[in-house]
Amino acid sequence: MKWLVAAAVVVLLALPAVLNSYAVTVFIFIFFYAFLGQAWNIVGGYAGQLSAGHAAFVGIGAYASALLSVQAGLTPWIGMLVGGVLSAALGTVVGYLGFRFGLRGFYFVLLTVAFAEVCRIVALNTDAVGGALGYYITFTGNPRQFQFQDNRAYYYVALGLMLVATAVVAGIERRRFGAYLIAIREDESACEALGVDTFRYKMLAMVVSSFLTGVGGTFYAFYLFSLQPNAVFGIPLSVEIVIRPIVGGAGTVLGPILGSFILSPLAEAARVYFGQGGWSGVHLIAYGLLLIAVVLFLPQGAYPALRRLWIRTSA
Amino acid sequence: MAVGLTLIFGVMRVVNFAHGDMMVWGMYLAWLLATRAGVDPYVGFVACAGALFVVGLVIQRVLVDRIVAAPHEMQILLMLGVALVLENGALVAFGPDPQRVRSPLSAGTFWIGPIFVDVARLVTFALAMVLTLALYLFLTRTDLGRTMRAAADNAYGALVIGTDVRRVYAVAFGLGAACVGAAGALVSPILPFQPAGGLSLSVASFNIVIIGGMGSLPGAFLGGLLVSVAESMGAVFLSPSMKELVSFSLLIVILLLRPAGLFGRAAA
Numbered sequence: 001m002k003w004l005v006a007a008a009v010v011v012l013l014a015l016p017a018v019l020n021s022y023a024v025t026v027f028i029f030i031f032f033y034a035f036l037g038q039a040w041n042i043v044g045g046y047a048g049q050l051s052a053g054h055a056a057f058v059g060i061g062a063y064a065s066a067l068l069s070v071q072a073g074l075t076p077w078i079g080m081l082v083g084g085v086l087s088a089a090l091g092t093v094v095g096y097l098g099f100r101f102g103l104r105g106f107y108f109v110l111l112t113v114a115f116a117e118v119c120r121i122v123a124l125n126t127d128a129v130g131g132a133l134g135y136y137i138t139f140t141g142n143p144r145q146f147q148f149q150d151n152r153a154y155y156y157v158a159l160g161l162m163l164v165a166t167a168v169v170a171g172i173e174r175r176r177f178g179a180y181l182i183a184i185r186e187d188e189s190a191c192e193a194l195g196v197d198t199f200r201y202k203m204l205a206m207v208v209s210s211f212l213t214g215v216g217g218t219f220y221a222f223y224l225f226s227l228q229p230n231a232v233f234g235i236p237l238s239v240e241i242v243i244r245p246i247v248g249g250a251g252t253v254l255g256p257i258l259g260s261f262i263l264s265p266l267a268e269a270a271r272v273y274f275g276q277g278g279w280s281g282v283h284l285i286a287y288g289l290l291l292i293a294v295v296l297f298l299p300q301g302a303y304p305a306l307r308r309l310w311i312r313t314s315a
Numbered sequence: 316m317a318v319g320l321t322l323i324f325g326v327m328r329v330v331n332f333a334h335g336d337m338m339v340w341g342m343y344l345a346w347l348l349a350t351r352a353g354v355d356p357y358v359g360f361v362a363c364a365g366a367l368f369v370v371g372l373v374i375q376r377v378l379v380d381r382i383v384a385a386p387h388e389m390q391i392l393l394m395l396g397v398a399l400v401l402e403n404g405a406l407v408a409f410g411p412d413p414q415r416v417r418s419p420l421s422a423g424t425f426w427i428g429p430i431f432v433d434v435a436r437l438v439t440f441a442l443a444m445v446l447t448l449a450l451y452l453f454l455t456r457t458d459l460g461r462t463m464r465a466a467a468d469n470a471y472g473a474l475v476i477g478t479d480v481r482r483v484y485a486v487a488f489g490l491g492a493a494c495v496g497a498a499g500a501l502v503s504p505i506l507p508f509q510p511a512g513g514l515s516l517s518v519a520s521f522n523i524v525i526i527g528g529m530g531s532l533p534g535a536f537l538g539g540l541l542v543s544v545a546e547s548m549g550a551v552f553l554s555p556s557m558k559e560l561v562s563f564s565l566l567i568v569i570l571l572l573r574p575a576g577l578f579g580r581a582a583a
Contacts, residue, residue, distance in 0.1 A: 050391065101571045109391055110521060111570050114563045117518065121560045235514050239395065246392060282407065288399030295393040296381055 012159055016152040024151045030264040031158035032219060037244035037256030038165035039212035044242065045250035046169075046178060047205040048185025050105070053094070053112030055237035056119045057087035057210045061217020062232050063129055066137055069145060069222075076146035080218035087214025088207045090115070095206030099199050104188075113235065120233030134228040137221065146222040154223055161219060162257065165212055170253045172208075181205055182251065213241075236284075243287055247294050249301025258303050263287070333374075333394050335516025336401035337492050341367055341499025342508040343405060346414050349503075357438055360500035364493040371492025375485045398517065405510035413507040439501045446497060450490075459486065522566045541565075 016024055036058065043049050061083030068074040068082060097103075098111050124132050141149045148154055172178040180201045183191045192198050221227055231237065248259025270283030298305050341363045348359040374397060382389050455461070462483050499508075519542075526538040542562050549561030 097567075097571055103570060106391060107525075107570055110525060111567065113518060114566045114570070118560060118563045118567070121557065121563070125557055125560075235518075239399070282403070284399050284403040285407070288396040288401075288403070291392060291396030291399065292378060295389050295396065296378070299389060 009163070013156075016155050021151050024155050026265060026268050028151070028154050028158045028223070029268070030260050031155075031162040032216065032223075033240060033244055033264055034257045034260035035158065035161040035165050035219075036213060036216050036241045037248070037260055038162065038169055039209050039216065040241050041169055041209075041245045041250060041256050042172060042181075042212075043202075043205045043209040045245050045252070045255065046172065046181040046185065047202055048181075048251075049098075049202060049206070050109050050242075051094075051112040051206075051209075052109045052235070052238050052242060053114075053116030054210075054213050054241045055233050055235070056090060056094075056112075056116035057213035058217040058220055058237060058241075059116075059119055059123065059227075059229070059232035060087045060090055061214030062221035062227055063123065063135065063217075064214075065146075065218040066135055066221040066227060067129065070137060075144055076218050076222055077144070080146075080215050083217050084211040084214040087217065088211040090119075091206045091210025092203070094210075095203050099202045099206075113238075116233055116235070116238060120229050123229035123233055130227070132229065134226055136227075137225045139225055146218065154219075157219065161216065166253060166257065168208070168212065173253055177201065177204065185251065239287070243291060245301070247290060247302060249303030249305075252301070252303045255301050255303040258306070259301070262302065263290070266290075333398040333401055333517070334495060334520055335514055335518070336398045336405070337367055337370070337495045338499040338516050338520075339405055339508060339510060340370070340401060341496035342503040343409055343414070344496070345500035345503040357442070357501070357504075360442070360497045363500040364497040367496030368489040368493035370496075372485055372489035374492075375488035379484075379488065398514065402510055402514065409510060411509060413509040436505055439505060442501055443498070446494065450494065459483075519562070522562055525566060526569045 012027075015027065019027070036054070040051065040054050044051055061080070064083035064086050065076045065079030068079040069076050074082075094112060094115050098108050103111055123129055129135050139147060141147050143153070172181070180191070180196055180198075183196065184198050184202060188198055217232070220232065244259035244263055245256040246259070247263060248257065248261075249255030266286060267283040270286055273282075294301065341360075344363045344366055345359050348354040348362060354362070378393060378397065379390070382393060453459075523538040523542050526542060542565065545561050545565055546558040549558040
């Protein structure tokens with residue numbers, strides 16, 4: 001397994017040498033969404049707290065680093081951490097309220113959606129951050145400002161983000177913390193009865209998850225150079241974040257990556273082939289159908305199913 | 316006065332993320348009927364309700380039925396999938412531009428004393444009241460309605476006394492969808508609509524249902540009233556685009572303090 005992972009990383013590192021610019025872009029999106037999915041995975045997959053408002057953290061991180069860079073001249077390499085901390089602060093608030101008041105299942109989903117929507121509406125109505133027009137960053141191509149002439153640089157940054165998040169998740173899974181989170185997901189009351197401080201661990205999961213997602217916001221801002229409140233805080237982005245780990249296998253280390261490798265090219269292909277002439281919703285229809293199929297036939301996601309298949313064929 | 320309609324949402328007990336999208340489909344059906352067949356939406360809503368009843372029944376039978384026993388999260392994800400399909404299906408079928416149904420009634424207005432009244436809104440409100448009342452009577456006075464409430468209250472108990480719970484669920488789901496379809500058709504002359512509006516309608520209706528109390532019909536009615544009054548106050552005192560902020564803040568507060576809603580019983 002270790003060798004396989006190492007080999008995969010080497011291949012991914014070498015890949016830009018042979019890919020054209022368009023393929024590199026596709027891979028950037030695969031890595032980026034895998035990264036966001038991985039961050040979501042900590043709280044949504046392992047701890048089983050279905051957050052449908054992760055776009056809020058992306059947005060906070062994106063706006064924070066963009067504003068700091070443009071208004072105060074702070075490099076996004078540091079702004080990234082500031083954005084992460086601010087997102088983690090919001091994550092703490094949402095988590096504290098949600099977990100302290102014992103909101104579970106559907107109620108927690110609604111709480112996270114409500115917070116993300118509040119962020120979206122505030123951003124829409126705050127002229128200082130561009131309001132409904134959006135916020136734009138001027139391209140300078142200066143790497144110290146997190147801007148690169150070469151698409152490949154973004155490729156390596158996105159790959160790096162994904163690998164770091166995956167390492168974090170793998171680390172959590174191996175530790176007691178991960179075991180607690182899984183236990184909370186499976187049976188919270190039993191977990192509590194055994195003396196586990198479930199509130200503390202859920203909070204910790206939420207903080208780590210929202211911090212990582214906030215860091216991802218910086219990449220979003222400085223890769224796309226424009227921030228629209230409806231796009232960065234909107235429910236559709238939250239859906240994009242949630243769907244990858246779910247399809248790939250929530251609560252597994254490789255699930256979000258697998259999910260992103262399945263879904264991002266699918267979305268891209270649908271956009272290329274059906275993007276014109278009023279067919280722009282086709283990739284979301286495909287998402288919907290896939291989501292339905294996964295829930296009905298592979299409730300644990302693709303990765304556990306693949307692994308079972310692998311074990312069966314190799315035995 | 317679109318408020319009057321939202322109260323219908325209260326009946327549905329399944330966590331239905333496709334709610335708003337069903338409503339959008341109801342609006343588009345009304346629009347199709349009005350433009351292609353010249354049927355006024357105030358008549359056509361019956362057909363819309365019928366069509367969505369079937370849609371709801373099929374979704375329940377084919378999809379939801381298989382995972383009733385599964386965790387809540389799975390239901391949410393499933394309905395999210397359905398919502399995506401419905402919303403973007405509408406986008407592909409009807410295009411992204413907002414539509415509006417013209418009804419001869421929407422031209423008429425009159426004054427009651429100092430109050431300016433729009434006939435279309437009045438009719439919509441009145442029909443919504445009638446539908447809600449009918450639904451309330453159905454749930455409390457008829458056998459099927461009573462069984463439905465029993466199954467919602469305690470599915471196992473209902474099963475023990477010989478209720479076909481699956482059938483009751485299917486009818487409930489279909490009926491819920493029919494209400495949404497009717498609501499969609501009824502507001503179509505008042506509100507412009509577009510496929511992308513589905514999700515925000517879903518969220519708005521959850522808002523109302525949660526604030527009013529899950530599964531409580533009077534709660535949904537008062538919830539709808541409360542939300543719309545709060546939103547109009549927000550529009551007046553803050554700014555028109557901030558009005559949603561008020562209802563979402565209200566939602567957060569209610570979720571935290573009274574998760575069962577203002578009029579609901581304690582949540583399980």
